[in-house]
Amino acid sequence: MKYINKKLSIDKVNFLKIAKKYGTPTYCYSYSTLKENILNFQKNFKSISPLICFAVKSNTNVNLINEISKFGFGADVVSVGEMMMALKAGISPKKIVFSGVGKTTNEISYAIDKKILLINAESKSEVVEINRVARQKNKIVKIGLRLNPNTDAKTLSQISTGKKENKFGVNEKTFYEIIEYCKTSQDIKRNGRSVHIGSQSLDHKPYEKMLKVVDNILKKTSHEFEYIDLGGGMGIAYTEKNKKLNYKKYNIAIKKFLKNKNCKIIFEPGRSIIGNSGTLITKVIYIKDSESKKFIILDAAMNDLMRPALYGAIHKTLPVIKSGKVSKKTYEFVGPICESTDKFVTIKNFQELQEKDYIAICDVGAYGMSLSSNYNLRTKPLEILIKNNKIKIIRKRQKHKDLI
Secondary structure, three states: OEEOOOOEOOEEHHHHHHHHHOOOEEEEHHHHHHHHHHHHHHHHHHHHEEEEEHHHHHHOOOOHHHHOOOOEEEEEOOOOOHHHHHHOOOOOOEEEEEEOOOOOOOHHHHHHHHOEEEEOOOOOHHOOOOHHHHHHOOOOEEEEEEOOOOOOOOHHHHEOOOOOOOOOEOOHHHHHHHHHHHOOOOOOEEEEEEEEEEEEEEOHHHHHHHHHHHHHHHOOOOOOOOEEEEEOEOOOOOOOOOOOOHHHHHHHHHHHHHHHOOOEEEEOOOOHHHHEEEEEEEEEEEEOOOEEEEEEEEOOOOOOHHHHHHHOOOOOOOOOOOOOOOOOOOOEEEEOOOOOOOOOEEEEEOOOOOOOOOOEOOOOOOOHHOOOHHHHHHOEEEEEEEEEEEEEEEEOOHHHHHOO
């Protein structure tokens, strides 16, 4: 993404053209960035030949998932809806991993019927239920056991998943109990072991610690696992202060972990694949002056992009047309929703803006549209894909008649 003749552009298509033709707010995705991320991920972990399952929760657009599937990706899903979307997008059920702490009986039944690769169980009760449904269907089901390694991912507390106080996975004691329970079952096969420590992690060291914890636990059991699912959580640089995760060091740690083990690694990346490929284009409706700052009221709101309100997340925010004039007052970019948390970012020394100007909120490809809602009965934005310098609508703008 760069300015061409003072117009912010992506893949040689300027956002002003998109905003005027398609309206705002609009999610724009860059195919070239998506492809670059995929190839970079595959290159860095090529030596361990992993199965890479895209985390569908990060972006549920069927067109984007289909593009990702063309690179040999599988899917990590956490609901029957996501599983249906992955299958609709063309992903083979043999490459689908079903995670999540609260799978219903109907969801388990659907997964078994579709013959997916693994159901990652997160409690003893869930394993018992999977066993019951499998016996009822007279089928043998492959399961993975998600271990809670009590490892701090050094990320936001709201998206940490690998500490003992988090709801995810089982502790070491329960892990061994489930292993023993599975030995008595004819209907489930303990094919996998899963672990996930959190999201938006930029440091390889917590992953190294996680691998050591898992290795020590595996040494205490004689069971051989066909798959070791290391989850996802790899972060991206939302701001200039963020450092990118060192894939090479993580890969070295995994190779060390795999020594004397005959198993296949599964990854579940989402954000690192699609996060920086998306941009939200929005329009300045009003500018409201106050004593200490100016409120830049946008036509996008927290229902369109929830991360700032939910996590206090910061997204790089840029003017679509560059002028060079700097505002003397601080700008606070907010939406029209009746919540004080409906704000995106506060910036000093931003370019001077006028009403009806356009703004680009960057790096929203992951957990942007997938976290959107109809709060205040607001309609969801349009989504477009820019591929080979051509614009394709991949999800139509929602209309009020769809809601009322």
